Amino acid sequence: MDDFIVSARKYRPDNFVSVVGQDSITKTLKNSIKTNQLAQAYLFCGPRGVGKTTCARIFAKTINCSNVNSEFEACNECESCVAFNKLRSLNIHELDAASNNSVDDIRNLIDQVRIPPQLGSYSVYIIDEVHMLSSAAFNAFLKTLEEPPKHVVFILATTEKHKIIPTILSRCQIFDFNRIGVDDIRDRLEFVAQKENISAEHDALQIIAQKADGAMRDALSIFDQIVSFSGKDITYQSTIKNLNVLDYEIYFDITNAFITANYSQSLLIFDDVIRKGFEANYFITGLASHFRDLLICKDPGTVELLEVGKKIKEKYLEHAQKCSVSFLFQAIGIANNADLNYKASQNKRLLVELALLSICNIENEALINNIEAEKPVENKKTEQKSEVKPEHKFEVKPVVKEKAVSQKTVTSEDTTTQMSVPVEPVAEKPVGEELENIKAANTQSERATEQKSVSENKPSYIGVSIKDIAKSTEKIIETDSSGEPIINYEHLGTDDYDEEKLKYVWEKYAESKSADPRLNSFLKTHAPVKDADNQYSITVENNQIKAKLEAELMDTLKFLKTELNNSEFELSYKVGTTEQEKTFKSDQEKLEDMIKQNPEVKNLRDQLNLDFE
Ligand SMILES: [Zn+2]
Structure with a gap:
């Protein structure tokens, strides 16, 4: 030898x-x-x-x-x-x-x-x-x-x-002497692998280079270790297994669950990670880094800061498109907070799970607020007329929600002075419900500012107001006795369509909103359900969402009727329990679910005397 x-x-x-x-x-x-x-x-x-x-x-x-x-x-x-x-x-x-x-x-x-x-x-x-x-x-x-x-x-x-x-x-x-860059280390490892007649996947060497944290000597030691483990053929899979590194795919998968507000999926993925023997802490810090990497992909100027292999980089760029900057900001905050509180936590698993649930909730909340921010002109008018009650502005801090509930300030917009009034949390109501009320009370200005900065360059889906429709489709606009515009669809036929065709058209409609990823994914998960011939409805989670979607209904109908070439197609929104609803839960309900899954959670909660504020 x-x-x-x-x-x-x-x-x-x-x-x-x-x-x-x-x-x-x-x-x-x-x-x-x-x-x-x-x-x-x-x-x-x-x-x-x-x-x-x-x-x-x-x-x-x-x-x-x-x-x-x-x-x-x-x-x-x-x-x-x-x-x-x-x-x-x-x-x-x-x-x-x-x-x-x-x-x-x-x-x-x-x-x-x-x-x-x-x-x-x-x-x-x-x-x-x-x-x-x-x-x-x-x-x-x-x-x-x-x-x-x-x-x-x-x-x-x-x-x-x-x-x-x-x-x-x-x-x-x-x-x-500086730490050696990941790319430099990887190139050197590629050179060594070639000299040693070892075939090594690019992404595998990238992982080794990252793990070495800037030290060439460490990189080569790890390389030797991998070679003795997997022989002359180093693959990405064998490397992450040997180094006990979490696969990027897991983070991509869980991010998909987050942006579609798929609570259960995110918990299952996390469970899988734990089963594979990874520390929850390792997972949550990795998750924070993952969000950071997605965030730097949002700006061409910072993409260079991404230190991953070629294939994975493409994946990052692709996934970054699906996430909004505000989502990533909030998600990084939540993940980082969980990391900071990890050591002190008595129930580490629950801590991480709650963080995952909060991240899932970001997109749901954002959707509500987003639509709120863009109320159509007519609604604004009625509000101005009936300005008897002062509007209340709640400043909800995005990250620490529990605190925000009890510490928010109320500003009266009737007067120019701002006063801070502590709001007592309503004990009987679950936290989730209360949060919803706050959202409903959110005024437009706060969101509008954010919206402005985000949407200055790209068209916002709500850009289509009734006025806009009226302008673009003047031929088919009439006004009823009360002056409300109605759209005349007489030029359309009454073509037959089946569920498949409607599904296709609905997805096309969702895609037409792709400039707004939140709305896009919301629409994709809420398809119309048939009530009677040409009568369809969509069940949504609460009245706020319903009201906001209805504000756009004319635009939606115009799209669907035209695409189906059927003037008799009708769509309505109603509030009720849907598949989605089952996952749209208050913190209390989430906890109850967890207790159902694992009775130990209840014991822990009782022993530690934990409760929601
Ligand atoms: Zn010499």
């Missing part, structure tokens, strides 16, 4: 050009060799595994090479280079200050420093983890560092620059 050499050693760079991700540093070092302006002391700072010692060794080899090439790299052939490559050069001395940090250790070093090199021009002293030296050792070292013999070059390396005393800092030329 071949002697196995770990990749981190086998593929340790042996010249400047092969150092990964530290271009500016290697360039500066080469430049100093080129101009023959060597400092006597260098300080290499930066995280572990990013190439500090490697660069120090290459530098030591190169300044001792008797035949430096035109690229200012060591020749690897001269006597000095050969000695370096065989690790038996006497021109390089490495001291690990972590284990040799006493005054005596430094005195030994100072004695050695006086002896000039026999071969080559420089004796290079690499002192690793130099911040570990005791203060006495530091002081003993200071004088030598101040006036070293001409043939000596010190290279001090540290992961903790702030622990280095200023007198040392001021005597060194300082190089700050």
